[in-house]
Amino acid sequence: MDTRRLILVMIFAFSSFMLWENWQQYKHPKPVAEVAANAAPAAANGAAPTPSVSLQAGGTPVASEPAAPASTAETFSIDTDLMKVTISTQGGDLVGLELLNYKENDAKDKNFVLFDTKHQYSAQSGLIGEGLPSHRSMFRRIDGPTQLAAGSDELKVRLEADGPEGVRIAKVLTFKRGSYAIDVAWEIINGSGKPLAPHAYFQIQRDDGEPAGGNMMMHTFTGPAVYTDAEKYQKSSFGDVADKSAKFTKTADNGWLAMVQHYFVSAWVPQAGVQREYYMRKLDGSNLYQMGVIVPVAEIGPGTSANTSVTLFAGPQEQAALKQIAPGLDLVVDYGWLTVIAAPIFWALQFIHDIVGNWGWAIVVLTILIKLAFFPLSAASYKSMAKMRMVTPRLVQLKERYSDDKQRLNQEMMKLYQTEKINPLGGCLPILIQIPVFIALYWVLLGAVEMRDAPWIGWITDLASPDPWYILPVIMIISMVIQMKLNPTPPDPIQAKVMMAMPFVFGIMFLWFPAGLVLYWVVNNVLSIAQQWQITRMMEAGGKAANDAKA
Structure with missing residues (x-):
């Protein structure tokens, strides 16, 4: 007895x-095949990343571009029915994102802030190619509405930047009513006398700090994750990224990349079927990390134009909304090894x-x-x-x-x-x-x-x-x-x-x-x-x- x-x-x-106790240390993802063994290492100083040889289409890697002086960068706010977004004229980056339907854990009189200056958490994007603007370049904001009008389903924000002689560049952000998804598009008009073969990159920057409102008794995963049809959901710790031992699929024609934390997520979701390259890196001399995706832009001949866009989801881990954005995105709500039981239980709840x-x-x-x-x-x-x-x-x-x-x-x-x-x-x-x-x-x-x-x-x-x-x-x-x-x-x-x-x-x-x-x-x-x-x-x-x- x-x-x-x-x-x-x-x-x-x-x-x-x-x-x-299980949450005090999250499990490392299972090793996956190194798909892009010939990939060139991304720059670790915050410059635009360099696409691997397998992703290049005859273009030349971008040279490191000096950052614009911080004093010259301005910010402005965009209001929708679900969020308030702060945009910087440097890179057209999203440097602030306030969720209007969610409150701070420790201050219920304040809205929850996902992108913030405390963690230097922001969504960045740029172009890779000689003389093309990156997330360090200065943009000009084109006048337009800053608030989603009643009866309107979307709001567009347009920023323009200088390119090589004869090349015109625009970055267009599209916000939609009732959605945490933001379309980030690049428009390139080639007025020069030679063809262009650029790439576009879309990345998330954040430090390795825990989000506010954590519980000392329960430790949940905070860090980057990649999803592809072949390897499914692959998490990486900040430590693995720092020592370059993170295991994740590097190239694919499907999937997404995300920054995950308890209850909330930000994710870059390229269009299905588009070849892409995922990367993660720690910036030298800091506790900042960048993880993102590079997509090629079709070759642009003289006198022609091209565009490319990627969807940014930044908001709560509402499973119904996540499933509509991309296959497998609802897996950021991680139930671990009992997902097969937990998923039906949540459906019943x-x-x-x-x-x-x-x-x-x-x-x-x-x-x-x-x-x-x-x-x-x-x-x-x-x-x-x-x-x-x-x-x-x-x-x-x-x-x-x-x-x-x-x-x-x-x-x-x-x-x-x-x-x-x-x-x-x-x-x-x-x-x-x-x-x-x-x-x-x-x-x-x-x-x-x-x-x-x-x-x-x-x-x-x-x-x-x-x-x-x-x-x-x-x-x-x-x-x-x-x-x-x-x-x-x-x-x-x-x-x-x-x-x-x-x-x-x-x-x-x-x-x-x-x-x-x-x-x-x-x-x-x-x-x-x-x-x-x-x-x-x-x-x-x-x-x-x-x-x-x-x-």
């Missing part, structure tokens, strides 16, 4: 404790939310449904525990009687189990089967941006933040203590003390957990108590009736 109780404690601890209209009540309903689905397994587990509870006094007597003879003690215990038809592991196996589902649900609740700023009742105004009054964690501790009381008490005093300490250990951990996660555990515990109490009461009543009949 001691072994059985120890296994139960280990399983119980595993189902909760390993989750937050969203379906319930569409009916009840509240994410908190959707969690409650989903927990009830999962509990009903596992009712037979739980019943078998609780019946086994109830039987063990009934024979515990006899086990204690055996342990006292044969305390000096371990072999005889084990024999007598096995004889008792056979007589009472008890399987010592009967309470463990059903719980073990349910653990993957509960862990998957745990990850769903942690990763769903829909929980952010989502209220439940009363004092719970944000299911993604800890309970401000610690009411749910206290209820969870009480519920776990009640569960322990319903379980058979281990004969070993040390194990008994360990089990009684577990609720308080987990309760302290859950003080910092998002309220939505604690709500799930509270509801699950309450349902388990009700089921276990009823089964135990029925088993004890049946045992008493049998004893009375024998008497």
Whole structure:
């Protein structure tokens, strides 16, 4: 029985404790084939990247271009129904992006800022070719509206820059109503007497700092990721990028590149079928990183023009919106190795939310449904525990009687189990089967941006933040203590003390957990108590009736 109780404690601890510990270090992606072995290394000083030989079409690599003086760069803002974007005239970069429907984690009176100066987080783009403008060049803003007009579905912002003699360059940003996607296009008119074969690059710059509002008990992935049809979702750590050991697909004709953080993402998504090259690099002498994609522009003959565009998504990890942008982009909501279970669970949670209209009540309903689905397994587990509870006094007597003879003690215990038809592991196996589902649900609740700023009742105004009054964690501790009381008490005093300490250990951990996660555990515990109490009461009543009949 001691072994059985120890296994139960280990399983119980595993189902909760390993989750937050797992995020303290994210898994490295599996090695992939180096597709572009002949790729030239990208410049590490912040200059425009150089395309690999396989991607070039007769053009010459760009020379490093000095940065424009910071004092000459101006910024202006663009307002849509979902975001406020700050654009710099240096490079036409997006240097600020404020999401109007999301609040800062620690300051609910302020909107959440994705691109910011604190992390030097920005979206940059430029052209590769002799004399062509890069993200370091100065642009001229062409007058136009800066606010998405009522009744209008899109807003275009045009910037122009100087090119080689006779070449005219324009960068056009298109913002759309109801969308976090921004089309970034380059227009090139070749008025010179010789053909051009340029490339365009689109990159994200950011330092390696953690986003604001992180939780010391739960560490989520922050860093770059690449997706292709062949190798799927490939994450890289900043450390791997710094020492040039990051493993990701370099060239493809599909996929996207993203900067991922908890709840939010920015991603460059080239058009399908266009050959592209992905790169990541750390800038020399700083903690800044650049990761991006290079795409070729069709050769532009004298007197002709060409354009190329790439979509930039910058916003929350709303899975429905991500799926519409590009295949596989919803994978930035990373459920780990249990995605095959977690994805249907999130679909069910969203379906319930569409009916009840509240994410908190959707969690409650989903927990009830999962509990009903596992009712037979739980019943078998609780019946086994109830039987063990009934024979515990006899086990204690055996342990006292044969305390000096371990072999005889084990024999007598096995004889008792056979007589009472008890399987010592009967309470463990059903719980073990349910653990993957509960862990998957745990990850769903942690990763769903829909929980952010989502209220439940009363004092719970944000299911993604800890309970401000610690009411749910206290209820969870009480519920776990009640569960322990319903379980058979281990004969070993040390194990008994360990089990009684577990609720308080987990309760302290859950003080910092998002309220939505604690709500799930509270509801699950309450349902388990009700089921276990009823089964135990029925088993004890049946045992008493049998004893009375024998008497």
